[in-house]
């Protein structure tokens with residue numbers, strides 16, 4: 366068997382693995398990057414609806430970490446070492462200009478995730494990183510608390526240090542199928558049960574299919590269980606063929622998942638959060654009087670998206686052709702309620718196939734946050750989504766990859782006795 370020797374072997378060429386490879390090579394290490402797909406960064410191409418929300422411009426790093434929940438503080442060392450400013454500078458220095466949108470979401474000025482992938486491919490070449498694609502690893506062999514080599518069918522790779530950045534389990538068709546967890550477990554690491562997160566919500570009401578594709582801006586969505594409000598958010602959402610998605614739903618999906626363990630949960634959409642019940646009632650009454658000879662379907666088009674009107678009228682039991690002046694007080698009350706508290710019953714969450722991120726993964730207790738090195742295997746490092754670390758939408762999850770990848774790559778390189 367022919368065996369090649371490197372300073373650092375990285376398994377998984379997603380954002381975390383590519384950033385780690387670049388930093389390690391900048392520090393002088395001879396790096397091999399192993400990827401099972403025919404090209405690196407397949408998931409990266411899909412990010413931000415193919416626009417790639419690179420990071421979030423949140424200036425306070427503690428707040429940034431807090432937004433990742435209880436595990437967020439693990440990220441602080443990596444963030445202070447290579448944080449948001451350094452990430453944006455990195456892209457600018459490499460001729461990728463950025464722009465910041467609502468909620469601090471940072472995107473390439475070109476709106477093309479492909480440009481982000483292209484930048485990494487160029488730098489991998491420039492830094493003389495050995496990239497092995499279509500790579501099928503058979504085994505990672507270990508002696509006591511050190512990895513010895515990576516074994517393929519007819520060859521092997523030996524390195525001083527190894528880095529696992531194989532991602533999670535979400536969107537498995539992009540290559541993230543969880544082998545990293547299996548290897549980490551075999552080497553003694555604890556895997557916190559991976560679960561889909563940032564996922565669309567499925568509802569019982571089959572008629573949502575009629576609303577598929579309808580995107581909602583400036584709405585408030587509340588989640589209830591046992592008639593008690595559990596969570597609510599203001600922002601954008603989207604009807605899918607089987608429920609709801611979009612930023613506020615994705616961000617609430619983790620808490621909805623937890624509620625479902627205890628029983629049913631209900632969603633209420635307030636399509637008019639800026640108007641309270643009284644003001645909205647006045648507005649509807651005014652429109653019904655002003656345009657009394659028009660059909661209710663047309664009158665409502667001033668207030669609601671077109672696609673929503675037949676559904677609302679059906680639920681209120683009002684014939685869309687009825688004239689405004691014929692609408693009764695009782696019917697007006699029903700309309701008002703549907704506009705402020707449009708009810709849906711949660712059936713469940715979409716699985717890994719549609720989850721933006723995996724929550725759970727390699728336990729952070731077994732990793733040194735100052736270096737990303739395993740506390741169990743002396744020459745093993747971790748970076749990216751494989752870690753038990755996940756954040757909300759808005760660029761947080763890619764920043765986890767840039768920061769942990771950079772730190773892991775640098776630490777692995779610095780602990781290496783370089784080959785000449």
Ligand SMILES: Cc1cc2nc3c(=O)[nH]c(=O)nc-3n(C[C@H](O)[C@H](O)[C@H](O)COP(=O)(O)OP(=O)(O)OC[C@H]3O[C@@H](n4cnc5c(N)ncnc54)[C@H](O)[C@@H]3O)c2cc1C
Pocket residue numbers: 376377378379380381382399400401402405406407408409411412413414417418419420500502530531532533535536539540541542543544545720721722748749750751759760761762763764766
């Ligand atoms: C649709 C979608 C949109 C998203 N949009 C955003 C966004 O705009 N902003 C944001 O911050 N986050 C976004 N995310 C999340 C973000 O994409 C992930 O956090 C990020 O890709 C994780 O990077 P990673 O390098 O850890 O893992 P991955 O990107 O999953 O990369 C892991 C790599 O390892 C390879 N691999 C796996 N197993 C093996 C093996 N056995 N041998 C060799 N190679 C292997 C895989 O093929 C893959 O290339 C989005 C996710 C999805 C699914």
